[in-house]
Amino acid sequence: EPEVTQTPSHQVTQMGQEVILRCVPISNHLYFYWYRQILGQKVEFLVSFYNNEISEKSEIFDDQFSVERPDGSNFTLKIRSTKLEDSAMYFCASNFDRDTEAFFGQGTRLTVV
Amino acid sequence: AQTVTQSQPEMSVQEAETVTLSCTYDTSESDYYLFWYKQPPSRQMILVIRQEAYKQQNATENRFSVNFQKAAKSFSLKISDSQLGDAAMYFCACGSRLTFGEGTQLTVNP
Numbered sequence: 001e002p003e004v005t006q007t008p009s010h011q012v013t014q015m016g017q018e019v020i021l022r023c024v025p026i027s028n029h030l031y032f033y034w035y036r037q038i039l040g041q042k043v044e045f046l047v048s049f050y051n052n053e054i055s056e057k058s059e060i061f062d063d064q065f066s067v068e069r070p071d072g073s074n075f076t077l078k079i080r081s082t083k084l085e086d087s088a089m090y091f092c093a094s095n096f097d098r099d100t101e102a103f104f105g106q107g108t109r110l111t112v113v
Numbered sequence: 114a115q116t117v118t119q120s121q122p123e124m125s126v127q128e129a130e131t132v133t134l135s136c137t138y139d140t141s142e143s144d145y146y147l148f149w150y151k152q153p154p155s156r157q158m159i160l161v162i163r164q165e166a167y168k169q170q171n172a173t174e175n176r177f178s179v180n181f182q183k184a185a186k187s188f189s190l191k192i193s194d195s196q197l198g199d200a201a202m203y204f205c206a207c208g209s210r211l212t213f214g215e216g217t218q219l220t221v222n223p
Contacts, residue, residue, distance in 0.1 A: 033210070033211070041215075042204065042213045042214060042216055043158070043213040044213070045210050045211060048209075056210055091158060093158075093211075099146045099209055101148075101160050101163060102160075103160075106157050107156055107158075
């Protein structure tokens with residue numbers, strides 16, 4: 001069964017460093033998403049991406065965040081200068097159509113120290 | 114804008130019994146979808162059930178069913194014949210960008 005794959009599963013980084021979280025969505029999917037879940041809290045939408053551009057972003061997705069689909073298979077989330085409060089689980093998701101089931105990856109746990 | 118509210122932070126149920134998790138939402142979209150996701154301790158997000166708002170009939174998926182009240186903007190999840198493996202955090206979500214509620218932690222007691 002096709003699945004969304006995220007790497008790494010866990011990343012530890014120092015405050016102020018740049019991190020790139022990687023995702024490989026399901027191959028025939030057209031819509032891609034990043035979500036964040038701070039420990040013990042709800043899952044929060046960050047950004048959606050379609051047709052090689054951001055289609056929607058939340059207020060959380062400020063200038064320190066960026067997304068890219070560099071090669072037609074990977075979908076990355078970059079955090080330019082990490083802060084302690086960026087520590088969270090980051091989920092990538094994809095779907096074929098906006099209103100169909102979004103398949104989630106297993107998440108990347110980011111710890112900023 | 115969309116909001117999703119789950120008013121039950123924790124629920125518990127005896128194995129083999131039935132439990133209902135509550136969810137209310139608000140959306141400005143005229144046509145939308147509603148979802149229940151399960152998050153076990155592994156933190157994987159797993160779709161449990163999906164409801165299309167334009168459909169009157171409540172969605173059912175094996176032991177999982179919903180009670181969708183569009184006028185009241187209510188979307189509750191019923192789990193029948195609860196199993197130990199159902200223990201997890203359950204999130205209600207709305208819309209194409211998936212606005213999530215705060216979650217309900219379900220405990221299943223043997």
